[in-house]
Amino acid sequence: MDKDIIVGTGFSGMVAHLILGDLAQVFGSDQKIKPEHRNKGFRYNKLLGLRARSYTKLVNGLANIRIHDRLIQGGNGTIWGGFFNADAVPHDQLCLLKNSNISLVPLSSEDTGSSSPNEGICQLHFSNGGTLDPALVIQNINPAYLESFKILSDGSIKLKFQKSSTSFQDVLEICTRSRLILAVGVVQLIDLLYRSSYLNEGDVLELSEFKYAVRFTFKGFKPGKDAQIIKINILRGILHHLGIQYYPRIISLIDRFIPFVFEQAFYYQKLARMFTIESGKLVAIGEGGGSKFGSSIHYCNLKINGISVNDYLGDISPSIVGLGMAFIGQSIPGPISNDILVDAIKKI
Numbered sequence: 395m396d397k398d399i400i401v402g403t404g405f406s407g408m409v410a411h412l413i414l415g416d417l418a419q420v421f422g423s424d425q426k427i428k429p430e431h432r433n434k435g436f437r438y439n440k441l442l443g444l445r446a447r448s449y450t451k452l453v454n455g456l457a458n459i460r461i462h463d464r465l466i467q468g469g470n471g472t473i474w475g476g477f478f479n480a481d482a483v484p485h486d487q488l489c490l491l492k493n494s495n496i497s498l499v500p501l502s503s504e505d506t507g508s509s510s511p512n513e514g515i516c517q518l519h520f521s522n523g524g525t526l527d528p529a530l531v532i533q534n535i536n537p538a539y540l541e542s543f544k545i546l547s548d549g550s551i552k553l554k555f556q557k558s559s560t561s562f563q564d565v566l567e568i569c570t571r572s573r574l575i576l577a578v579g580v581v582q583l584i585d586l587l588y589r590s591s592y593l594n595e596g597d598v599l600e601l602s603e604f605k606y607a608v609r610f611t612f613k614g615f616k617p618g619k620d621a622q623i624i625k626i627n628i629l630r631g632i633l634h635h636l637g638i639q640y641y642p643r644i645i646s647l648i649d650r651f652i653p654f655v656f657e658q659a660f661y662y663q664k665l666a667r668m669f670t671i672e673s674g675k676l677v678a679i680g681e682g683g684g685s686k687f688g689s690s691i692h693y694c695n696l697k698i699n700g701i702s703v704n705d706y707l708g709d710i711s712p713s714i715v716g717l718g719m720a721f722i723g724q725s726i727p728g729p730i731s732n733d734i735l736v737d738a739i740k741k742i
């Protein structure tokens with residue numbers, strides 16, 4: 395029996411790897427791979443963070459919708475906040491993280507530079523002391539970019555990878571009868587389906603998120619109950635914005651004397667936006683009331699032509715399992731990594 399194949403080395407790929415261990419091989423793109431498609435419209439980097447590439451066949455024509463792609467080992471996990479709602483995960487499932495040197499650090503102004511009225515929200519750290527980078531947890535990553543896949547008449551899946559090289563000819567083809575676990579992030583999932591001819595011109599896509607705002611406020615200010623709140627110390631917030639994934643003691647000491655914080659509010663109000671493919675370009679349908687979509691960075695629950703992407707992939711092949719934000723219908727606003735963990739354990 396072939397091993398399962400996990401594609402993606404962000405948080406979702408890491409969870410799949412922790413569940414399957416040696417029963418799966420992990421493939422993931424890195425900064426050296428330069429695939430054939432060179433649109434960079436979804437690229438997202440921070441000034442001092444690890445620099446990631448983004449390559450898509452689809453052009454980004456999404457006015458007022460911000461979705462992004464980070465082709466790097468660790469994915470968004472190289473620049474993320476690491477916030478995780480432990481209360482939303484059954485206790486025994488948390489062992490998957492704890493047994494792999496991942497700590498669930500309670501929020502505190504001194505240690506994490508953050509706090510929340512929801513005591514279940516913590517920050518994931520790895521044994522190196524910084525915010526968890528999923529790529530550090532995964533062993534034996536095969537550096538390769540999944541260009542496309544195809545279901546053959548006998549039900550097996552043919553995968554075409556671009557290997558870690560500058561030449562487009564450096565291709566790896568694999569045919570498998572085992573499971574393909576797609577953990578490639580929202581933008582790459584859409585583009586991969588398009589590259590593989592499982593998405594076509596005129597198809598209608600939809601994403602949703604909880605309304606999000608970030609405010610500058612006093613440390614002691616009591617937030618309302620209409621949102622999940624995470625307060626972040628000013629200097630900690632600036633470091634995070636720059637892409638620095640640890641909180642030096644000296645900065646924590648200075649932060650104590652600053653009476654203000656950034657307040658991230660994830661409201662209980664849901665927003666949804668639709669978009670379509672027109673001449674190889676993703677374009678929004680309607681104006682969306684002029685408001686910007688995607689600012690929570692936890693956009694999720696991808697639907698294709700009104701069908702949940704879970705069912706859509708299931709119709710392509712029952713051997714494909716999808717993990718990550720696209721596959722989650724978040725019920726509580728705030729961190730989404732907890733939902734990804736629970737969903738992965740249920741599916742794998």
Ligand SMILES: Cc1cc2nc3c(=O)[nH]c(=O)nc-3n(C[C@H](O)[C@H](O)[C@H](O)COP(=O)(O)OP(=O)(O)OC[C@H]3O[C@@H](n4cnc5c(N)ncnc54)[C@H](O)[C@@H]3O)c2cc1C
Pocket residue numbers: 401402403404405406407421422423424464465466467468469470471473474475476477478538539540541577578579580582583586691692717718719728729730731732
């Ligand atoms: C700045 C920022 C802060 C965030 N903070 C939080 C937070 O505090 N808490 C929270 O819960 N969530 C947070 N998020 C959301 C976060 O992205 C998700 O929780 C989670 O990290 C998503 O992980 P993923 O593995 O599904 O996707 P990604 O992190 O996007 O990883 C996808 C991986 O797949 C690889 N890949 C993509 N396409 C291919 C391909 N074709 N072939 C091979 N490999 C491929 C990429 O290289 C990457 O390694 C944040 C996001 C951002 C951008």
